[in-house]
Amino acid sequence: MEIFYAYEADGRFCRLDADESGHCVRVLRHRAGDEINVIDGQGTMFRCRLVDDNPKGAEAEVLEAFPGWGGHPYRLTVACCPTKNNDRFEWFVEKATEVGVDRIVPVIGERSERKVYKTDRALRIALSATKQSLKSRIPQIDEPISVKDFISHSGLDPESLKLIAYCFEGDTKRISIQEALRSYTGRDVTVLIGPEGDFSPEEARLAVEKGYIPVHLGASRLRTETAAVVAATAVYLAFE
Numbered sequence: 360m361e362i363f364y365a366y367e368a369d370g371r372f373c374r375l376d377a378d379e380s381g382h383c384v385r386v387l388r389h390r391a392g393d394e395i396n397v398i399d400g401q402g403t404m405f406r407c408r409l410v411d412d413n414p415k416g417a418e419a420e421v422l423e424a425f426p427g428w429g430g431h432p433y434r435l436t437v438a439c440c441p442t443k444n445n446d447r448f449e450w451f452v453e454k455a456t457e458v459g460v461d462r463i464v465p466v467i468g469e470r471s472e473r474k475v476y477k478t479d480r481a482l483r484i485a486l487s488a489t490k491q492s493l494k495s496r497i498p499q500i501d502e503p504i505s506v507k508d509f510i511s512h513s514g515l516d517p518e519s520l521k522l523i524a525y526c527f528e529g530d531t532k533r534i535s536i537q538e539a540l541r542s543y544t545g546r547d548v549t550v551l552i553g554p555e556g557d558f559s560p561e562e563a564r565l566a567v568e569k570g571y572i573p574v575h576l577g578a579s580r581l582r583t584e585t586a587a588v589v590a591a592t593a594v595y596l597a598f599e
Contacts, residue, residue: 361387361396362490364497365419368399373407373419380417383409395419398495400486404428429494431459433546433598438464438509439587440554441476451584452481452500455591456488462499468506470556476503506558510551510566519547523571524586525558533573536590540597550590555583 363383365373375383375397383389391412397405397419403426407419437460442448452463463485465476478500489497504512513521520543522536540548551566558566567573576589 360493362404362493363395363397364486364490365397365399365405368397368403368405368421370424371421372410373397373399373405373421375417375419377415381414383417384412384414389417394422398428398490400489400495400497402427402430402496404495425495427495429492430496431595431598433459433548433594434461435459435591435594436462436464436513436549437552437587437591438466438506438513438549439552440468440471440506440583441465441473441503442583443472443555445473445476447582447584448476449481449484451587452484452498453488454588456485456494456498457492458588458591458595459494460498460591461496462501464501464509465503466506466509466551467503468554468556468562469559471554472556473554478502506551506553506562507565510562510569510571513549513569516547517570518545519549520545521549521551521566521569521571522574522590523551523553523558523563523566524574524576524590525553525563526575526580527557527560527563530564531567531573533575536574536576536593537597539572539574540593546598548594550587550594552583552587552590 367374406423411418
């Protein structure tokens with residue numbers, strides 16, 4: 360199934376940018392009159408008829424709209440420390456998007472080896488993974504923020520389930536992520552994943568103070584990006 364992304368969709372027409380137009384017209388050889396499927400990145404898929412096959416700016420008329428197409432019955436935020444190897448974090452972005460994530464937040468911890476992260480490439484990867492996995496909503500990818508600032512801000516929502524995965528046993532005993540999800544009846548989940556060197560004890564204590572539940576992801580010691588994908592998958596399966 361071919362899916363294109365419209366940077367502008369007003370319910371009557373969808374307009375593709377130069378990259379999407381070139382792929383649609385030059386690569387796949389669509390012409391005016393062809394039916395195509397277009398997503399708006401906000402949760403709606405449109406069945407359209409191509410009316411302008413300009414390879415630098417194609418336009419399609421909306422025939423039918425499908426709100427919530429390819430969606431999931433929860434809202435998941437994964438806040439994850441960028442890895443030293445940038446490719447590994449981008450792998451996480453791709454796989455989490457395929458599984459089902461609504462917001463990705465690069466967080467910088469006290470023990471993070473990577474202190475700077477640019478989101479431009481991650482946004483492109485998320486768009487590609489959204490289309491590949493037959494979804495209509497592109498995950499929001501925030502600009503980097505410190506772990507402590509993220510914890511302080513996310514702790515303001517008392518209705519969401521907030522989980523922090525770390526490797527050591529702190530003052531609060533960890534439970535499995537499956538157990539934490541089984542006991543939750545809401546739909547809004549936040550999971551915090553630390554860097555290669557794990558969270559500092561101070562970051563972990565702050566998270567618990569702000570309502571985070573310490574969890575583990577099983578007996579294996581996982582890389583940062585693997586842990587983030589496993590956590591996203593656990594949420595996906597819990598709501599299936």
